[in-house]
Amino acid sequence: MQKLGDFRVPNFFNYPPYFTLQPIRETREKQVQLWKELILDYCRSQKVFIIGLEEEFPLFSNPAIQRSLSHESREVFLSALVSEGRAEWIDKNHRKCLVLWLRIQDWADHLINFVRENGLEDSVMTVEDIRSGIESRGTELAGIDRGVLIRALKLLEQKGKAAIFKGSSTDDEGVKFNV
């Protein structure tokens, strides 16, 4: 079984026609489905948040069978994720894509669990603490994309479960949880 780092790739990754967009609808649907799952699984295991369509990305080519995805197929697969709310285009030209292997709502739930487990209710943390502090080490939150984290925090703020304080620089935005 071929591996990308510590990620086990599924069988279809070694089957050349999956790298060409299929013209027949049913076959195409199956193909898109497999790729969507692969992209989400890979991004989750490798903590990848942003995929650049014009950059090297391990999933976009398989040297073992000498195949790589065309720009069009990259866009088709990611657009399929976007239409399901599992990804967002960052720019209008569809050059960069934010992959939400957890939806913002799921991230917010993760945050609440994290706060409860670490007894951080009613205490103040900086955004940077959440991303790279000792408490978050080994959890899904470690290394979370800053933009995604802020959006999850804002969602909590709307629900009255957190309050975000502006600091003097972007590094030290503070959060007070009120779970």
Add this chain to the structure above:
Amino acid sequence: MRRRPGIAGLQTAAAARDQYRLVGENVAKIRTDLMKEQLATFKSQLEEFAQKHKNDIRKNPIFRSQFHEMCAKVGVDPLASKVGFWAELLGIGDFYYELGVQIVEICLASRSHNGGLINLQELCSLLSLRRKAVREAISEDDCLRAISKLKVLGSGFEVISIGKKKLVRSVPTELNRDHNEILELAQGQGYVTAEEVEKRLSWSSGRAMDALETLLKEGLAMIDDGHSDGKRRYWFPCVASVFVTAGVD
């Protein structure tokens, strides 16, 4: 017998006929009795045999297929009826019905990937994978038997031979000779190019394209434009063993 004239002659003839008939009936009866007796002995022997080797029949696929062969030779079908003594004796009917159901499930689950045509070998290994918990080995012979039982449902399950391989078809697609020849050609590498088809089968390019397009439309083929020589390849998931379990879990 010389025919004698008069009433006496007719009476003698009738009496003689009666005698013949009696003797004939007797012989037939003896024969039937003998036959019945033989059949009873045979049945009890077969039963005894089946009882004795019950475990072998259930556990050992090779033995099982030999047992089936033997039954077929003497004109007994252990699968013919579920309520026969075979079913009670061996539970063998249930075994194949169960296999049949699992085969249908696998065919359905993999249909979007292979267009409803699956390699018998692959089907068999998927079946074994699924039945890991039961710990009974499954042979291709078992698969074939179970599939033959599925025909009763009229759902179009069929085994077709292409070259050396057997494929199981679960969709009512009609494959003509041209399609079969392409599939056979693809068995070597898992794919063909239009050029190869034209050359190896000496077809016109129209004929080759036509057949390839049909196979593509039926979901039996996938195109691959990624090779560096720029020639489009047609892959056939049903013959390529590189690819086994996606979509079947």
